[in-house]
Amino acid sequence: MAEYYLPDISRIPTLSCAYVTRVLTQEAFADLYRPEWSNALCEDRKKLDVLGVGAYDGSTLVGLAACSADCDDMWQIGVDVLPEYRRQGIASALTSRLTKEIINRGKVPFYCTAWSNVRSVRNAVKSGFIPAWVEMTAKPANIVDEMNL
Template structure:
């Protein structure tokens, strides 16, 4: 699988996630479509979703419900598309959304692998490939980025690093969509800054590609440690998203 094929798969998945066409993300003009969560959308997307802003770097595509479509149109026409994902401009949108009972909720940056840059990184510790049946005793707080107990049936594959038989680092992937598996990584605090995270992430990325799936990675913009790991593991920024949800849903998350 080459980089072009990987991007094409990602574009099609993003289109399925919000209800647009894959080529919409490549236009030099902004696009607004009615929000429609496809039947093959990423498994962790949960309605209600009022609107979702997505950019692959050429424009902004927004899938929106009717009740805020006028705000969305005004917002993306008022500011450069890349400024729509940041403050202070985002406050313009959020203030107006609040009047209608909604708030900006999730913001994230997504990464895809550059198949020519995934390193053959050696881990300082012994590593082993793990499969679903090996995960049953690993749904613990220390591995909460690698595994998700609520969606355990989607956790497909992992690579663990061991120090004298003790699991000290763990990368795993979730089959969040049919052709793309998302990587999460955890390393115990006392073992960080030793290249374990990037070694496990890059090894897992290759294992995923060998199985004919596209590995992808997600981080908050402020999570520098995670972003550095993505870069060291051969992943490059591919797209960004900003999701709007009802205010009571956001407030519940903060309670």
């Protein structure tokens, strides 16, 4: 089951992390279609990836939240953080900032997570999102297990 979230406009926090963050446009994504950023960007749908926020440790990208223009008015957020940088608040800092950037562009941000991906659910809630709708599908147990690593 996939859960979809919409932002509660009155409670989108301004969160920070220990790293420099930068807003990225589509042009900056060209070299980022790699496995470590596969939740934030989708190589098969490059033309839909429109905006992102990256966290940098020096010149190294350590976290990326990006959004795809899934329709004219709604942009879906995805986020990735390198394993050695997780549990530092990077994902929520990037997600909340990207949420505000999307709203400032007159679009509706939304966030999706598998119901079993507890870390992603926590990120959504911490970033000011609330559950809005669900989608039911069936997936093999091994895929669900991999999502929870």
